[in-house]
Amino acid sequence: MEKIKLNVALSGLNNIDNPGPGIPVIRGLRDSLKIDAKIIGLVYDNLEPGPYMHELVDKTYKVPYPSDGVEPLLERIRYIHEKEHIDVLIPNFDSELFTFMKSEKILKEMGIRTFLPTLQQFEERHKSNLPQYGEKYGVKVPYSEPIGSIMDFKKIEDKFDYPVVVKGKFYDAYIAYDFEQVGIYFNKIAAKWGLPIVIQEFVRGTEVNVVALGDGNGNTVGAVPMRKTYITDKGKGWGGITLEDPVMMDLTHKIILQTKWRGGMELELIRTSANELYMIEINPRLPAWVYLAVAAGQNLPEALVMLAMGKKVKPFTHYEVGKMFIRYSYDMICDLKEFEQLSTKGEL
Amino acid sequence: MLKIKKNIAISDSGFVFDPGTGDSYTLNPTGLEIIQLIKSGKSYEEILQEMSAKYEMDGESFERYFYDFTSMLKQMRLTENHGED
Known part of the structure; x- marks a missing residue:
């Protein structure tokens, strides 16, 4: 069977100690007997390893952070699409999914296909909505409450037994054994990922x-x-x-x-x-x-x-x-010229 | 009678794999022999008889070690009759 030639753009090329899914997704596509993919990496940082892994990634473009807003990101995608004719786009970070889901129609009009959850599916499974989710679908979930400040937790503290799990909206989770530790982790996660923070029963x-x-x-x-x-x-x-x-x-x-x-x-x-x-x-x-x-x-x-x-x-x-x-770590030797190109031109 | 869970994989090298938990264990040759006898459906008395015929050993020590071993198998949830299956 002849393979289908496709240009696949994806993010999550940060194959570090807390890796994004980009490289493993690419490895799956490279193993495919149905798809002959040209891989276009979308990166946020010059030091993400993916762009330098040439056997896996064919071309890389830097993209603006989702927090910069939808328009700058779409503008950049438009530019990349003009050059690469993206067939399928796979966003691999939780934090960028909302932006891409919101832009699904625009991307489709541009000729870029995605295969993402709907906004409703995405929203209702949020950590802060998990108890309702469990109830609606008959799934056991630990008791949890979203909080906007540490004082919010003070009001509901007696609903929990220690330890509790302090969780970020997108990433990070810590086990806290007393109120003071909840405060420490609340600040640590809120500074990085914003609010709300979810306090979850420890199972x-x-x-x-x-x-x-x-x-x-x-x-x-x-x-x-x-x-x-x-x-x-x-x-x-x-x-x-x-x-x-x-x-x-x-x-x-x-x-x-x-x-x-x-x-x-x-x-x-x-x-x-x-x-x-x-x-x-x-x-x-x-x-x-x-x-x-x-x-x-x-x-x-x-x-x-x-x-x-x-x-x-x-x-x-x-x-x-x-x-x-x-999993293993590996020191990849990279050419300064390539780093320079990605840093200055935003492409490699 | 003690039964080893059906899905537990036991290799000839003494490597035991529980596909439900992903846990694996290593048995020495005696442990392997005994677990295979249990798996083949033999009772304690039959195992004792078989081991006595093959090895020089006293029945009392064997009984103690046998029940030690089987309680470990139960604790590791490798058996079917530990009350929760």
């Missing part, structure tokens, strides 16, 4: 995750459950293994069916010693460990691009249990 157990892809009609195109086997001090998985877990799979299918989820997602769950599953978060994109799913037999990045192109994708029914990943 003791093992963290397990599922990467999945919904087709937007309620069907699960693919899903692979995993347990982190090695966790860094930032709480990121540095190793993981695929699991055989029908209960996690049923929960994933149920959530995708009920919400008609469109696009990639990562379910973060806690399995308690009583074998109950609590959903602690839904990340509205493919996670950085998605290449494990590819290696286990489900090329979800490829499927996502095919769906974005309006192609029919046969749902995956199998994956290899016991497939492992071990």
